[in-house]
Amino acid sequence: MTRRAGLAGLLGAAAVTTLAACGGSEEEGSGGTEGGGSGGDVIANGTEPQNPLVPTSTNEVGGGRLLDSLWAGLVYYQADGSPQNDVAESIESADAQNYTITIKPDQTFSDGTPVTAQSFVDAWNYGALGTNAQLSSYFFEPIQGFEDVQAEPPVAQTMSGLQVVDDTTFTVALTQPESDFPLRLGYSAFYPLPASAFDDMAAFGESPIGNGPYKLAAPDAWQHNVRIDFVPNETYTGPRQAQNDSLAFVFYETYDAAYADLQSGNLDVIDNIPPSALATFQDDLGERAVNQPAAVFQSFTIPQNLPHFSGEEGKLRRQAISHAIDRAQVCETVFQDTRTPAKDFTSPVIDGYSETVPGSEVLAYDPEEAKRLWAEADAISPYTGTFTIAYNSDGGHQEWVDATAAYIRQTLGIQAEGAPYPTFAALRTDVTNRTITGAFRTGWQADYPGLYNFLAPIYATGAGSNDGDYSNPEFDALLNQAAAQTDAAASNELLQQAQTILFEDLPAIPLWYSNVTGGSSEAASDVQFGWNSVPLYYQITKS
Known part of the structure; x- marks a missing residue:
């Protein structure tokens, strides 16, 4: 048995982390008034997004939490990670390879334009097209025709596996059976886009128009490196109704400054406790402290x-x-x-x-x-x-x-x-x-609660979050085999085999x-953190 070197001789401190990946995490709203409640003005901590707020090019947590408040996807994730329909009426398949997706009628973006099947198909095609250089394009790889739109130059501008049937129905044909495909559809890469986005995507990303529980308080509500302000989206009719009057994310330079604001009542919820307070925050905040697995x-x-x-x-x-x-x-x-x-x-x-x-x-x-x-x-x-x-x-x-x-x-x-x-x-x-x-x-x-999501987007050859440029054909083959399984246990067994390769290579x-270590102010109520450590902002109220 080896002897553990005491850290006291090396360092003596505490630390928190912010991550390079993001995903949706919500739970059913508790009812309330459609388009917004009367739960006060809620202020949360955040970080300046790396990129403009385009769903297919945001793959870090600072931008991800903003997208999940501004948009509604086909499904969303409850606090425990279980998926529930949001915009989708149904997602059906007889073979786990060919899917028919029907969306709820009369859905609209915050500018009043309709959310249709075309809104999803156009957004996914934009995200997949190689010349658009979207960071989350990898998520569309299972769809037939992905290789054609990724070619240099592209062989096609749209994926052949996506077809619009009518305003509320579209079909998705995959290259192989993938039983967890519906589980992935709560991730932000699969959000819809209004037609106006394609006029100038860079400008759209600075002042985005979504279909979720919130919208920008004003076209210039994003003050870079300072804060961004949301108000309830009155056109949203889904299960995540905003229970507060507004939601602001303040981009703090340090978590110490954020925690100080929480204690003084200038911040309502924090999702990371600073190093200086990890030893004391549960005593400081009492029942308002959060320390739970994520x-x-x-x-x-x-x-x-x-x-x-x-x-x-x-x-x-x-x-x-x-x-x-x-x-x-x-x-x-x-x-x-x-x-x-x-x-x-x-x-x-x-x-x-x-x-x-x-x-x-x-x-x-x-x-x-x-x-x-x-x-x-x-x-x-x-x-x-x-x-x-x-x-x-x-x-x-x-x-x-x-x-x-x-x-x-x-x-x-x-x-x-x-x-x-x-x-x-x-x-x-x-x-x-x-x-x-x-x-x-x-x-x-x-991004979604599955083993595959911890492996494929990070370590598969050419994956969008494969920041170390790792590549192992044997690992890739096991991922593909796991994805093709219709039995979850069989899929997980193959994914564990894939991990043995990672332990050998250590990418x-x-x-x-x-x-998740966080907490809330004395004025905040109904604060709940989801399975992926993100607070359910829409249900927070403030006295």
Whole structure:
């Protein structure tokens, strides 16, 4: 048994995280007046979105929570992750490959124009078309004709697998059976777009028009790097009726500033507790504190092209680094037991999760094995330079990054340190542009509650959130086999096999699963956090 190095000798702090992925998470509204309640003006914390608010090009949490308030999809997710129809009247298939989708009649966008089957088909085709360079285009890959619209130059402008039948009906033909396809349809990439969006998509993203429970308070309601203001959308007739009079997201530079505003009553709900308060927030807030499991996975990614981290040498170094980190001690000392050491690449709140996937022993803290593997890699090519882990300073990540770097430095005898970026958007820009020069913090907040969603969008070849450019044909083949299953248990078994490959290659270093740690002000009521750690903003009221 290895001996755990005390973190007190390395660091003494706490940390929180903000993630690079986003998804919808809602629960049925509690009724109330159509188009808005009388529950006061609610203020929540947020982060400046990386991109304009176009559903198919927003794949981070700052923009994702805004999309989920402005839009309604075919389905939405209740607090426990179970899907329920929103715009959809029915989603039917006899073979899990050919789907007929019927939407509810008389649906409208917030500008009064109708939501039709064409609104979905046009939006999905726009998102899939390669020349539009949408970050979430990967989600349309299962649809027939995707390869044609992704070709350079495109062979077609629209996917052959999408056909409009009438104003309320369209069909979707997939390339193979995919039984969890309906489960995915609550994710923001599948939201509809009004016809006006296609006149100037960049301008639309700055002043979006959705069909959800909220709309912009004014065309210029998005004050970049400051805040964005919503009011209830009176045209929305779905189950997520806004129970408050308005909803504002304030983009704080630090979570410490947000938490101070929560305590003074200037903020109504916070979804991440700052490092300085993790040890005390439950005593500070009492029943208003939240510390509950969520479908959130944390890691850091080492790019495949980083010097010394490709081929056999790279595998050895990745395994060495993984063994060098005492995850349990970081979770206890840094996170005050608001994190759980990772046992896989998914989340324990997702159906099919297992903590005994073959190969997962690489996550065990074992300094001697780490040193042996590193020496074996040095025999191939001696390591030089400093190992860095990039993170965004506005997300409260410094403490855990410093702790992790300290373990790597102490165990492997190399220089290792954090590489701070001032904002999440700045970090994501370098990651997206592939101009980042070291490892970088990553994580996944599930788009929909399925194991597949934790694997395919991040590690499949060419996937939209595959920021490390990992590629393994055997892994891809298992993903495809799992997706084709009509039995959930059989699919999950194949996905666990796929994870054994990830443990061998370690395209990302799994760290821990996050609890959602948050809270609300004394004036806020009906505050509930969903399965993916996002508050159900529409049902919050304020005295």
